[in-house]
Amino acid sequence: MREGGIASLRVAPLTLAALLLGATMVGVGCASPAPPALEIRDLDDGGRTAAWLPLAPDGVFTLAFTHSMYGGSVVETYQVVADPGGAMRLQRSGVRTETGGAAEYYARYGNFREEAGAWVVEAPPLLLAQLPVRVDRTGDPRVQAAGRSLPLLDLVPDGHAIEIRPAYGVPSSEFQAPSPSARDHSELGTRN
DSSP states (O other), X not given: OOTTSOOOOOOOHHHHHHHXXXXXXXXXXXXXXXXXXXXXXXXXXXXXXXXXXXXXXXXXXXEEEEOTTTOSXXXXXXXXXEOTTSOEEEEEEEEEESSHHHHHHHHTTSEEEEETXXXXXXXXXXXXXXXXXXXXXXXXXXXXXTTEEEEGGGTSOTXXXXXXXXXXXXXXXXXXXXXXXXXXXXXXXXXX
């Protein structure tokens, strides 16, 4: 300790360079704590984590479902991103529908056009802290990510509300997304 209470700090030049390089990489997003993932919670079962779904490094996934009012397939594209304050968010970047009626439903947020047999909604990006989804046989919602498709009816009973949240990493002790099943939900209440 030097006189006046100010500590002397000596750092080897190579160590200082490594620290500065590491801080720079974190600052520009080159280093993240873990790969992005999704936590899927069953809100009708006390917020129980139903699954953790690892994502590709870019954090992109889709929510696909059948539109309950207009029919036809709807595919919403999302990405796990950090907002300006550093909090993880889900950013919706696109919507494609099979029917014009479903496209009009989303069009209040933007324009839509027909492209290669589908309707593409041109809407500004939407940032969400979590994505609520009603899981039922009519909509048959599925999360598609990293080459996998996960029917949400494989996780929770028909009629349950779930919440999709952004996360980093998949806890090894937590339940991960199941293999496709015959949708027998009799044992779901016992999963932690």
